[in-house]
Amino acid sequence: MGESSNTTGRSNWSGGTGRTCYCGSIVRIFTSKTPTNPGRRFLRCGGTQGQRCSFFEWVDHEVAIIPELLQRMKHVEEENLLLSASILEIRESLKSLESNFKIIKTCALLCTFFVLYHAFI
Structure with missing residues (x-):
């Protein structure tokens, strides 16, 4: 279970959590569409592209x-x-x-x- 992910074009955003990340942006929940983690939810910095910090956290355990x-x-x-x-x-x-x-x-x-x-x- 890695702590990083390239999610461009391979995830769906499903909402905010009310939490903030390292840069102070709202953390958002996404759903992975990658072959290695299909359907698995994760948290990522909600900042705009190019201004996101490296915050990443899996919500679901790997199945x-x-x-x-x-x-x-x-x-x-x-x-x-x-x-x-x-x-x-x-x-x-x-x-x-x-x-x-x-x-x-x-x-x-x-x-x-x-x-x-x-x-x-």
């Missing part, structure tokens, strides 16, 4: 399960794509088999009529 769950979700999504492709292939095969079945059924009916026709002639 090791979140990165693992994100990885598992990625694997499930990849498996879902593969299964969707397999379903498309199976549907195409089914259409082909149904078409072949219709042809065979038609041939069988023609053969039956042919045999019956010659049996009664």
